[in-house]
Amino acid sequence: MSVTNAEGGPARLDRALLTVVGVMVLGGMMSYLDATIVNVGISTLGGEFRASLATIEWVTTGYLLAVALAIPLAGWAVVRFGAKRMWLLGLSVFLAGSVLCAFAWNAESLIAFRVLQGFGGGMVDPIMMTVVATAAGPERMGRVMGLISVPITLGPVVGPIIGGLLLDNLSWEWMFLVNIPFALAAIVLALRVLPADPPRGDTSAPLDFVGVFLLPPGFAALVYALSQAGAHGFGSTKVIAGLVVGVALFLAYGVHALRTRGTPLLDLRLFASKGFSASVTTMFLLGGGLFALLFLLPLYYQQVHDHSVLRSGLLLAPLGLGTLIGMPVAGNLADKYGARRLVPAGAALIGAGALVFTQADAGTSQIALTAAQLAAGFGMGLVGAPTMGSVYRTVPGEAVAGATGAVFILNQIGASLGIAVVALILQGGGAHRTPTADSFADAFWWPVAAAVVVFVAGLLLPGRPAPAPAAEDPAPARSVADPA
Numbered sequence: 001m002s003v004t005n006a007e008g009g010p011a012r013l014d015r016a017l018l019t020v021v022g023v024m025v026l027g028g029m030m031s032y033l034d035a036t037i038v039n040v041g042i043s044t045l046g047g048e049f050r051a052s053l054a055t056i057e058w059v060t061t062g063y064l065l066a067v068a069l070a071i072p073l074a075g076w077a078v079v080r081f082g083a084k085r086m087w088l089l090g091l092s093v094f095l096a097g098s099v100l101c102a103f104a105w106n107a108e109s110l111i112a113f114r115v116l117q118g119f120g121g122g123m124v125d126p127i128m129m130t131v132v133a134t135a136a137g138p139e140r141m142g143r144v145m146g147l148i149s150v151p152i153t154l155g156p157v158v159g160p161i162i163g164g165l166l167l168d169n170l171s172w173e174w175m176f177l178v179n180i181p182f183a184l185a186a187i188v189l190a191l192r193v194l195p196a197d198p199p200r201g202d203t204s205a206p207l208d209f210v211g212v213f214l215l216p217p218g219f220a221a222l223v224y225a226l227s228q229a230g231a232h233g234f235g236s237t238k239v240i241a242g243l244v245v246g247v248a249l250f251l252a253y254g255v256h257a258l259r260t261r262g263t264p265l266l267d268l269r270l271f272a273s274k275g276f277s278a279s280v281t282t283m284f285l286l287g288g289g290l291f292a293l294l295f296l297l298p299l300y301y302q303q304v305h306d307h308s309v310l311r312s313g314l315l316l317a318p319l320g321l322g323t324l325i326g327m328p329v330a331g332n333l334a335d336k337y338g339a340r341r342l343v344p345a346g347a348a349l350i351g352a353g354a355l356v357f358t359q360a361d362a363g364t365s366q367i368a369l370t371a372a373q374l375a376a377g378f379g380m381g382l383v384g385a386p387t388m389g390s391v392y393r394t395v396p397g398e399a400v401a402g403a404t405g406a407v408f409i410l411n412q413i414g415a416s417l418g419i420a421v422v423a424l425i426l427q428g429g430g431a432h433r434t435p436t437a438d439s440f441a442d443a444f445w446w447p448v449a450a451a452v453v454v455f456v457a458g459l460l461l462p463g464r465p466a467p468a469p470a471a472e473d474p475a476p477a478r479s480v481a482d483p484a
Helices: 015-040 042-048 058-081 083-102 107-136 138-148 150-169 179-193 215-232 237-259 268-272 274-303 309-337 339-358 366-394 397-426 437-443 445-458
Strands: none
Touching: 015 042, 015 058, 015 083, 015 107, 015 150, 015 179, 015 274, 015 309, 042 058, 042 274, 058 083, 058 107, 058 215, 058 274, 058 397, 083 107, 083 179, 107 397, 150 309, 215 237, 215 397, 237 268, 268 274, 274 309, 274 339, 274 366, 274 397, 274 437, 274 445, 309 339, 309 366, 339 366, 339 437, 339 445, 366 397, 366 445, 397 437, 397 445, 437 445
């Protein structure tokens, strides 16, 4: 039933709904901020724990892989235990992980606690979507989705700046301790504001546990192999073992997904649609390109230009600002021009922006680098929203939920793989442990290459949506004797 106000128009965003949205945004903001705050401190953490780039990169990649694992588990758990319970559990796990990270004693313990933190953060985002969608209803969905996009769009802008401020004035532990007051506030407000929702106990769509224990670990094994290749070269026993395990898990998942009678974690049959395949490829590489840049740029500014952590965080802001501008522009243009035009245009901007950094050195003008980041960020904004919209147009209605979840999972996995790839390139494939100016130039070719593939995939996405047919006057009644 449509919800309308007293004048017959769409229902307004009342105070109760805005309060729920505010609580959700507070919780969701932490996850997005933490992912970008830590990227600024990768060099600091490596020095603090005397860890190589191959090891310390797992502070980020481990977090992202845990998020990818938590997304399907959260959707399943909400049905069985209720959204409020699972929201509080996700926030509590994130809070516990943050506290433990601050007390880590070596790189390995920090990585383990980041995985725990990522698991909690990964539960928050899908539950936020569920709670807000239920509270808003279809008539207010568009306006409310615009509000909860705040943590997604502001995270890459604000996170690096906060990280730089913390590391410039306090110790590294504060990158994680800063989460505590916000997590506690989100928990207290959720207890008071969120309505109780008894578990539904619906077993019609059980979680694909086999898929969960095959697909994400397969990607984890591949990321592990790439990180070890950066430290020891591709001939290392650890690298070969990681590649073998990863490929074996992928093959096992493929057999499982094609034979299962239930709903697999990632339905491989959906790839029969070229539009869906293009959408998934685009979101996978978008995650890889975005997080590769968020990982590369702070290191580049600190090690090539010898900037402080704070200045590096400030100089990273144009990338997020470009995305913040590009997303609403894409939203306004998507229905008019379609993803087939917007996504290639966005990919061209991403590639052009990253290409500037492949030719940059310590003497390159900061004006040129800032403009390149703005262009790349704006391009990412043009790619993301139209691609997600294409998912809904390229799969059957009954498969939309599963397809959307699969795209989010692969976006996170793509991000972890993107970081592993650029970390491998920075170390010269095992030739050196410390990045050089030349290896930074080489690493920036990865987002260029990803942009080229996204450009091609974008040409396979749906074009402009067809206009709704105009209402016609009813045909005059005919007797059964009239000719058909």
